[in-house]
Amino acid sequence: MIYDYLIVRFGELTLKGKNRSKFIDRLYLTVKEKLKPFKQLKLKKHFDDIEVQLNGEPMQQVTDVLTKIFGIQTIRAAIKVENNIESMKKGALDIIESYEDGIKTFKISAKRKNKRFPMGSDEINRSLGAHILTNTENIKVDVHNPDINLRVEVMEHETRIYGKDFKGAGGLPAGSSGKVLLMLSGGIDSPVAGYLMQKRGAIVEAVHFHSPPYTNERARQKVIDLTEKLSSFGSQVKLHIVPFTNIQLQIRDKMPDNYRMTMMRRMMLRIAEKLAEKRGALAIATGESLGQVASQTLESMNTINEVTNLPVLRPLLTMDKVEIIDIAQKIDTYDISIRPYEDCCTLFLPSAPKTKPNREHANKFEAEFPIDALIQEALDGVETIDIREQSDKTLMDELL
């Protein structure tokens, strides 16, 4: 089945009153950007939808891109036929027959926008319905609860017949909610947290702490791959890589064993805060889930969170691990996350870190610690990666 159009319909946008047109503009820009690789497409922005003319581009691949973009409720594939009943009959039957998994019931809903068309909508419904019934086996009409509702729109110069519907990703368009800084470890949770922030329209930049030579090139590549994956759901995600080796060595040498993890997190959060201010991010997001590990108990959060005044958003807070894994698999980050390279979070940590640290102790241990100097040193060494600028990757893409 070769479709001519995809009609992209908006989600929650309808609720947004006066801001509506701003939201639609943002969504349109994202759609345009993401569909750039498909050279033959033509896009048109309407009040209720974005019309994508396929012009021979592969429908499935275009849809795969569209179903990842937030702010889209549904995507409807349509064919165009001439404004005469014979072409309409043929088109409708083609669509019905293209459902390989077999449908049992259908209905036709014709809409006649072009009032000069000689048949009324009911008449069109009956005529197309009869044509399908006589040319297929085992398919019945059901006007109340059909397997497919075949919508037909008679327009000025052509008639559109809608076939498959695809569910969009929902949420809000990229960039409609401002910027957050995501703490991205390389594990399963943090990419999911980033994805959920993007879902609500946030622009995400990621910060990753890297401790060479204890963590290697592949661990770094893993985070770059995750960043790239996240970029496919919204605008391009920038990645800031913070050199963390020295801080970890200092903590190892100067802090009590069971507080190392708590101290490490406090240092990370301080650096993230500075970076967020510099990048214009209004909040920090993490992949923490309440009680999952020692650093994610309420006591730990309370002690660690003390060092910043910025909102720390935790979209996974109440989720179970299995729920998080489900999303990770759905968004294709899971297989990247489980690549077995050590990240800095597990480096130099005791087998039993403190699960109930408190602020008083933490502050006492930090009294003599050269916090500001270490933070400044780390910030000076930040490497910012704009995935698009990586020349090897571009070369690889060109080779394929």
Next chain:
Amino acid sequence: MIYLDNSATTKPLPEVLDTFRIVSEKFFANPSSLHNLGSLSEEMLKKSRHQAAQLLGVKDDEIIFTSGGTEGNNLAVKGAAFAYRSRGKHVITTRVEHASGYNAFKQLENEGFDVTYLPVAKDGRVSVQDVKEAIREDTILVSIIHVNNEVGTIQPVQEIGRYLQSFNKILFHVDHVQGIGKVPLKLSGSGIDLCSISGHKFHSPKGTGLLYVRRGVNLSPLFSGGSQELNRRAGTENLPGIAAMVKALRITLEESRQHLGRLQDLQNKMRDAFNTNEHMVVHTPDCHAAPHILNLTVKGIKSEVLVHALEEEDIYVSTKSACSSKEGGASRVLLAMGVPEDEAAQAIRVSLSYQTTEAEIMTFIDTLNKKVTQLKSIMR
């Protein structure tokens, strides 16, 4: 030169060879090496796998790169049979498989498997009913060639796949070597568990191929060794070949739309010309046939003689399939279709690619007709 032996192999595309050369030079490190260079090669491999998966509409980890169709068929058939032998030892295939599939089943017979070779009708097709009736309690595998390599008959694999979906314990392998880019095949969600493809049939270098293995399907590996290709295919990856093949696959699938109708027209032109020649019998069926293969017999003229006579005019065709053309004797596939033995021993195969032009086909038709008249008059 008019090259009409594209089902034996195709000429690699220049841009595909560019990729082969650049990847050989630039990403020469072993993808399994720990250093940065290795990690770059691994990245290139990952990207290639991703693109192959996208093009075929499957998941990345469902692609295993192989050395070609023969390896793919062997890995699928023997790998599946050995992995699941504890479930049963009955396997089903057809009498018209390519030698690599067919002989893999012969080997399974020696290993104590019970093999059903399904018959085909005059048009070379198996019937779905026969598949249904052949299934037993202990059946573990069905393997069917999508497009036959000698005559071009298309088997009803989508229908068979749908039927087999209701059997949890039966795997379904499709040999798609001749079909790729010529006869569309949906993999994901179609009941197909394994599907082999060979690169050099679509303008990639030799020694490249891939096997689709649906998630959750186990295979017993053919090679012992390292953990490459998700533990299914040991041996350092042929990265230049892999990247080149994936590129050729992209180009092929992108261009298929503009060529398939054209190839069908060219085939029809040949059919029309040869059907009216009293000395010729076309074996490729009218319906359910791929657009790029035409198999025919010139009665009373040995196929070798015809191949060499055309060669004198710089036109290249083949006798049955390249993989069995040196064995001599009648074609197993044509015999299975009920073609008389003498006709089956005299068949030639004409196979086209996207590069074949109408002028070439018109010249070929004229030349063949002329040659046949000449040869007939000498023999009289």
